[in-house]
Amino acid sequence: MKTMTRGELAKECGVNIEALRYYEKRRLIDPPMRSEIGYRLYSNEDAARIRFIRNAQKLGFTLNEILELLKLRVNKNESCESVLKKTKKKLNEVEQKIRGLKSMKKVLKKMIHRCEESTLTSDCPILGSFESGREL
Amino acid sequence: MKTMTRGELAKECGVNIEALRYYEKRRLIDPPMRSEIGYRLYSNEDAARIRFIRNAQKLGFTLNEILELLKLRVNKNESCESVLKKTKKKLNEVEQKIRGLKSMKKVLKKMIHRCEESTLTSDCPILGSFESGREL
DNA sequence: CTTGACTCTGTACTATAGTACAGGGTGTAG
DNA sequence: CTACACCCTGTACTATAGTACAGAGTCAAG
Numbered sequence: 001m002k003t004m005t006r007g008e009l010a011k012e013c014g015v016n017i018e019a020l021r022y023y024e025k026r027r028l029i030d031p032p033m034r035s036e037i038g039y040r041l042y043s044n045e046d047a048a049r050i051r052f053i054r055n056a057q058k059l060g061f062t063l064n065e066i067l068e069l070l071k072l073r074v075n076k077n078e079s080c081e082s083v084l085k086k087t088k089k090k091l092n093e094v095e096q097k098i099r100g101l102k103s104m105k106k107v108l109k110k111m112i113h114r115c116e117e118s119t120l121t122s123d124c125p126i127l128g129s130f131e132s133g134r135e136l
Numbered sequence: 137m138k139t140m141t142r143g144e145l146a147k148e149c150g151v152n153i154e155a156l157r158y159y160e161k162r163r164l165i166d167p168p169m170r171s172e173i174g175y176r177l178y179s180n181e182d183a184a185r186i187r188f189i190r191n192a193q194k195l196g197f198t199l200n201e202i203l204e205l206l207k208l209r210v211n212k213n214e215s216c217e218s219v220l221k222k223t224k225k226k227l228n229e230v231e232q233k234i235r236g237l238k239s240m241k242k243v244l245k246k247m248i249h250r251c252e253e254s255t256l257t258s259d260c261p262i263l264g265s266f267e268s269g270r271e272l
Numbered sequence: 273c274t275t276g277a278c279t280c281t282g283t284a285c286t287a288t289a290g291t292a293c294a295g296g297g298t299g300t301a302g
Numbered sequence: 303c304t305a306c307a308c309c310c311t312g313t314a315c316t317a318t319a320g321t322a323c324a325g326a327g328t329c330a331a332g
Contacts, residue, residue: 007278018321021281026319037328039279048263059236060196063319070263072247084251091244098237100195101230108227111208115220143308154291157311162289173298175309199289 003033003041013050020050026063028053028070060097139169139177149186156186162199164189164206196233 010017020040023029029049033041049070056066072087146153156176159165165185169177185206192202208223 005279016321019319022320035279037279039328045263052263055236056240057319058196059233059240060194072244080251084248087244087247087251091241091248094237094241094244097195098234098241100191101234101237104192104195105227105230105234108208108223108230111223112220112227115216115223141309152291155289158290171309173309175298193289 001043003043004047006040006042009042009047009050012047013054015050015054023050023053023063026067028063028067137179139179140183142176142178145178145183145186148183149190151186151190159186159189159199162203164199164203 004012006017006020010020020029020042024031029046032043032046035041052070053063053066056069057063061069068086069090072083072090140148142153142156146156156165156178160167165182168179168182171177188206189199189202192205193199197205204222205226208219208226
């Protein structure tokens with residue numbers, strides 16, 4: 001299995017090299033293997049994990065939430081039902097976010113149409129978004 | 137037109153009272169009218185704006201990005217084309233976020249199915265998400 | 273055999289987004 | 303008329319998520 005140093009992984013994933021140490025500290029990634037002289041050696045799975053973290057952050061999840069997402073799996077300490085419950089909760093959150101974004105998308109599209117038809121107003125059209133979406 | 141004090145608006149929108157002063161400082165809301173003795177008086181539009189801000193934050197937008205979204209309108213300093221361009225860019229970002237969330241949703245659903253069928257594994261299934269989504 | 277590019281650790285600093293006072297004014301209820 | 307719940311300002315503190323740097327080790331190329 002091919003391994004990467006910290007600098008290589010950072011480059012590969014487009015993150016700052018120090019962020020990798022930070023994620024390790026925050027337990028978002030497992031402490032990686034070490035070379036003989038103590039260099040961290042990362043696997044491709046580590047790279048996938050880092051990419052997942054960065055993407056999830058862009059979708060509005062905090063590192064703590066991302067940790068919860070990454071821990072969603074069945075293990076010796078946890079029943080399937082408990083994982084199922086948590087997963088369903090996460091699914092709900094994700095669906096809620098999608099609804100919010102779709103409502104924003106609709107408003108942006110409407111703005112574009114209005115702009116293209118040149119029937120312009122100077123009020124702020126985007127406030128129309130989330131009109132009935134207080135519970136997000 | 138009905139007006140609200142800072143405390144009332146904070147309660148109405150479920151935010152900390154000090155956050156309202158912060159948003160004013162960050163220019164996310166206009167400085168509100170003042171009563172004779174200098175109390176801030178907010179309108180319903182201010183409330184809508186605050187709710188928009190909070191919702192957009194939950195969708196992963198920073199306050200700076202939210203400011204950009206709120207400024208998307210035609211005014212004396214800016215041409216329609218320029219607004220149109222910015223709006224289309226924002227639309228793209230929103231659509232990208234939706235794609236990311238949909239891919240996450242798919243993985244969560246798959247996990248739920250697997251869990252319900254009791255064909256369980258102990259690897260981390262969520263890493264399947266974003267496999268080809270590095271560009272988000 | 274040393275110079276430059278990497279790595280290690282620990283610690284300190286930064287940006288963003290608030291949150292919490294302190295010290296003072298206002299205004300209604302008892 | 304005074305106590306309590308508000309509001310005002312300014313300033314200081316906090317949490318989250320990094321980012322930078324100092325001081326030291328490693329190693330390949332010139």
